[in-house]
Amino acid sequence: MNAAPLQEQFRVTSIPLNTRDLVVFSGVPLTKDSFKQNSGRYYATVKIHPDALPVQPAIGQHWQVKGNRIIEDIQTGDYVMQQHTYENPESIECQLPETGEQLIQFIAKEKDFKGIGESKARALWEALGSDFHSTLRNDSSENRIRLKGLLSDESVDALFAGYAKYKNLTYCNWMSERKIPASVQQRLLKHHGEKSIQAIQENPYLLIGFGMVFDQIDLTTQNWKSKKPITPDDDRRLSAALEIAIRHEIEKGHTYSNHTDLRPHLNKLLKDGDLVGQAFRSGHEKTQFILNPEDGTYHPTAQLLMENVVAKRLKSASGGMTGNYTKRNNYNWNNEPDDAECDAIKEAVLELPYDLTDRQLEAVEACLTHKFSCITGGAGTGKTTVLRTVLKAYNHLDYEIHAVALSGRAAMRLHESVGFFTMTIARLLREEPIAPSEEQAKHLLVIDEASMIDLPTMYRIVTHLDPSVRIIFSGDPNQLPPIGCGKVLADIVESGAIPNTKLDIVKRQEGTTGIPEYSACINRGEVPPGLTTGAITFHETPPDQIVSVCHCLYAMSPQTTQIVGATKAMIADLNHHCQKQVNPAGKRLQFNLYGDDYFLDLREGDPILFTKNNYNIGIQNGSLGVLTSVEGRVDEEESSYGTVTLDTGETIAITEDVLDCMELGYAITLHKAQGSQFPRIIVALQKGRITDRAWLYTAITRAQAEVHIVGASSEFIAMTRAVSHAHRRNSYLINLLKSN
Secondary structure, eight states: OEEEEEEEEEEEEEEEEEOSSOEEEEEEESSOOTTOOTTTOEEEEEEEOGGGOSSOOOTTOEEEEEEEEEEEEEEETTEEEEEEEEESOSEEEEEOOOSHHHHHHHHHHOTTSTTOOHHHHHHHHHHHGGGHHHHHHOOOHHHHHHHHTTSOHHHHHHHHHHHHHHHTHHHHHHHHHTTOOHHHHHHHHHHHGGGHHHHHHHOGGGGGGGTOOHHHHHHHHTTOOOSSOOOTTOHHHHHHHHHHHHHHHHHTTOSOBOHHHHHHHHHHHHOOHHHHHHHHHHOTTOTTEEEETTTTEEEEHHHHHHHHHHHHHHGGGGGGSSSOOOEETTTEESOOOOHHHHHHHHHHHHTSSSOOOHHHHHHHHHHHHSSEEEEEEOTTSSHHHHHHHHHHHHHHTTOEEEEEESSHHHHHHHHHHHOSOEEEHHHHHHSOOBOOOSSOOOEEEEESSGGGOOHHHHHHHHTTBOTTOEEEEEEOTTSOOOSSSOOHHHHHHHHTOSOEEEEOOOOOOTTOOSHHHHHHHHHTTOOOSOSSBTTEEEEEOOGGGHHHHHHHHHHHSGGGEEEEESOHHHHHHHHHHHHHHHOTTSOEEEEEETTEEEEEEEETTOEEEEOSOBTTTTBOTTOEEEEEEOOOBOOSSOOBOOEEEETTSOEEEOOHHHHTTEEEOSEEEHHHHTTOOEEEEEEEOOOSSSOSHHHHHHHHTTEEEEEEEEEOHHHHHHHHHSOOOTTOOOOSHHHHHHOO
């Protein structure tokens, strides 16, 4: 074995590994090499992070690699072959085969040229010859007519679409040489096309908008011959640093920021107090954010646009009501129901086996007489009773009811509670927008667990609805705020812009779980009289034994239980031990990529958590299901490697895209569980930055029948008494809702 620097070319013949963290591909040399020994044959192998590649490797591609290599003798049957391995090479370029048989085989095998096999590729080469590349570089009607005699319309589309990826290779190779990650390159090319190089030469820091890290750009531009050299105090650099600082605040949930919040981020990026001051003075003219001159706050353009659209839609309520309204005692509004509404309310109330309280009846009236309204309150305060009555009344008024929740489990629970058809918000947004039609003129949208709705989701919802559609929000603003930015329900309630009926009396009934009363104490900052009471059991446990106690409790009733925790590290540990104890013999998920076999340590029967949004197939970040099959399927459209059945009953085929967003779901973070309820909850109590009163309150209210809290009582008491920081988010929506 030895090492030596070298540059060589090879044609890709296999791709043994292609993951988000590592790509391994091999091929045969295209040029003779003096290192051929023994059998006279060798092959080159590259091991590299995918972001360092200009394009994804494919069978038949030509690559040029430069860097140190390791030479090893590999026994292959009766032959001894040499393997030249380049690990994280100095440079690497992809080159489209130019002529002849190699180009024919490449097009036939490369999946980007969908529907074009070897016979069609050969016919193309024979017909076009030396004009092949010039024809495909120009997607014109003339060139399409020339190809129609050889290919179907679908194959012509595929040919131009596939070639478009490779005509940018010159730009990709240029950017790869300058250490611009492949994922950044693709986003840049999609936006700027052939002007990508010119754009980043004029301002390298625009790469931040496409996902490149500030320090990487700093490092790259040190040896970059740009049209205008970058200096530490360059306005382009300072504006970029300010943009990144603002983005950090968005990731925390804020929709705007101020100097105090942004300064620590800028200090870390610029490492110079004078430059930080200069950034504040000179960096606010960027289109990515707007400086509010009245209070010096910085508003990202996208978030400000969404806030304005949402506020405008919610404030349009007066156009659809019977009169103006004012708030009295937080629940009673002066709109009076008309005769039809009174009749609908009476019919709905008469169907109930019990009487509504005065507050509940006022909530029903508020929802019937206003275009937009809220029903808020904690567990056990009667939100579901009010909502069920309201929907029956709207049904009597011939409204079509669309009831949604963020999670599949919450949507199912809503259906069981109100009796109307429900769906997830992801599904709602996949369907046709809601609007009046000849068959149905009146529509009502009900959003349950509305405290989980972030600003981007609310923006998508209101732009999916005709302005005539009525909306009812139901939720508990005291729970944790959404994962994404904003705090829509809390802003709506605090602003007083639309009617809100707050139900705050927990009725103690004989034989109940005690969960509503217990959680209400925590919400008030009071330690419950007994840590173990009713259906709640507190397990005093030292930190190093929490995982052990939790997975033992889980094993007692795996079909009804969900574990929730605060940190990813503890969640991973819990998932590993639960799978080992509950499902050690389940068939593993195995799949074949690029001719090689792989597996994930996910087993048939495991609960599955999805970690990315993909509204096209019906999953979102936090969707839960069960791995019900690990049997693969191969067809012309797309291969799948198994099936996950969601908690909505829908099935999801496990494709290559889906593999990257699947995790075990025995234990999940509370943010992933919020919006859902489970018969039995195990709370892994762990002191940390995010575990406060709101966290504890939200965790306990995820349970329908039984709660197990595992941890130290001293930490439980400290969390309960500490003031929650759940709603300390900067959100401009509340200002817009309050304004005239």
